[in-house]
Amino acid sequence: MEQPIVKVEHLSHRYSVQWAIQDINFEIYEKGILGLLGSNGAGKSTTMNIMCGVLNQTKGEVYINGINFREDPIAAKMNIGFLPQKPPLYTDLTVDEYLAYCAELRSVEPKKIKSAVLSAMDKCGISHFSKRLLKNLSGGYQQRVGIAQAIIHNPKFVVLDEPTNGLDPNQILEIRDLIKEIAYDRSVLLSTHILSEVQATCDHIKMIEQGHLVFSGTMDEFNNYIQPQSLLITLKNPPSIEELQQIQGVVRVDSVTAKNFRVWFEPEEDINNRIVNTSVARGWMLSEITVERSSLDEIFARLSGKSKLEA
Ligand SMILES: Nc1ncnc2c1ncn2[C@@H]1O[C@H](COP(=O)(O)OP(=O)(O)OP(=O)(O)O)[C@@H](O)[C@H]1O
Numbered sequence: 001m002e003q004p005i006v007k008v009e010h011l012s013h014r015y016s017v018q019w020a021i022q023d024i025n026f027e028i029y030e031k032g033i034l035g036l037l038g039s040n041g042a043g044k045s046t047t048m049n050i051m052c053g054v055l056n057q058t059k060g061e062v063y064i065n066g067i068n069f070r071e072d073p074i075a076a077k078m079n080i081g082f083l084p085q086k087p088p089l090y091t092d093l094t095v096d097e098y099l100a101y102c103a104e105l106r107s108v109e110p111k112k113i114k115s116a117v118l119s120a121m122d123k124c125g126i127s128h129f130s131k132r133l134l135k136n137l138s139g140g141y142q143q144r145v146g147i148a149q150a151i152i153h154n155p156k157f158v159v160l161d162e163p164t165n166g167l168d169p170n171q172i173l174e175i176r177d178l179i180k181e182i183a184y185d186r187s188v189l190l191s192t193h194i195l196s197e198v199q200a201t202c203d204h205i206k207m208i209e210q211g212h213l214v215f216s217g218t219m220d221e222f223n224n225y226i227q228p229q230s231l232l233i234t235l236k237n238p239p240s241i242e243e244l245q246q247i248q249g250v251v252r253v254d255s256v257t258a259k260n261f262r263v264w265f266e267p268e269e270d271i272n273n274r275i276v277n278t279s280v281a282r283g284w285m286l287s288e289i290t291v292e293r294s295s296l297d298e299i300f301a302r303l304s305g306k307s308k309l310e311a
Contacts, residue, residue, distance in 0.1 A: 006064055008026050008047075010024075012058055013046050013059075024212070026216055032183050034204040036189055042208045042209050048159050050062060051189075053080070064077075064080055065079045082161075083158075087149075088146075091135035092133065093133070095137075099116075099148055099152055124148040143167060151182055158189070162193070179201060196296070204218055226298060233260070236259060236285035247263075263275065
């Protein structure tokens with residue numbers, strides 16, 4: 001079987017007496033963007049810091065591209081790029097000086113540094129600012145430089161900690177596009193509090209709450225975590241509420257306006273077809289039917305609650 005890019009086994013960490021994360025297990029095989037979600041203090045930064053070799057775990061193992069971090073941290077780090085929440089920028093350097101310095105720190109061969117810098121600047125759309133001092137760049141461009149330093153050594157796995165924090169709406173869109181581009185040929189782990197960001201960028205989601213992994217799956221699986229239980233329907237020629245309530249599987253019907261109704265149904269029922277067929281048979285003239293899905297906030301809250309129940 002194919003080797004995972006990242007493998008985390010029974011990962012636990014304790015700061016003095018308190019466990020920050022406990023028995024976290026997952027593997028990442030896919031290229032693309034994986035969102036790491038969790039409330040404040042859930043354990044995201046602890047997990048990311050351990051995965052990037054910034055923090056030494058109390059228990060468990062992290063393998064990057066098959067390399068055990070404890071056994072060979074230098075080789076493991078060659079496969080990782082990291083953009084911490086606060087980009088580590090030396091603002092008195094120009095863009096190309098800074099990136100050349102980062103390439104050196106990342107053990108890029110001296111003769112390949114120039115081409116690595118040119119390629120990272122090109123990917124991140126900052127070539128035209130190569131001679132500009134970092135302190136004279138806007139927040140969005142500084143963030144691009146932060147991303148450029150994370151990919152300067154062409155790692156297989158890139159970790160970005162809240163990369164759009166503090167940016168204006170246009171800059172946020174630009175950085176999201178850039179993240180999608182760099183995730184085309186590598187795995188990117190993105191930590192964020194912003195649920196709309198996850199929805200706009202991520203293919204997979206992991207959620208940590210109170211130090212435990214409470215969800216791991218695709219964006220679609222996350223969206224469908226709470227089974228829909230209501231529909232909104234519009235009937236041009238509506239019957240009485242009692243008649244609607246008699247449809248098999250319907251639990252309750254609320255009138256929203258004279259022609260709009262919210263229909264609550266038993267989970268697992270094929271209610272859509274039943275409503276459409278009954279409407280046609282009885283001449284109710286159904287003009288709209290929409291399943292009401294839970295918002296990301298509701299799903300997030302449900303998963304946070306789950307961790308509290310399990311704690
Ligand atoms: N250096 C530290 N010493 C003691 N406790 C810490 C330390 N760093 C984090 N913690 C605690 O560990 C737990 C997990 O913190 P962590 O920073 O990993 O969470 P997080 O999900 O990244 O939160 P945020 O989104 O607020 O950054 C929290 O209870 C936090 O208070």
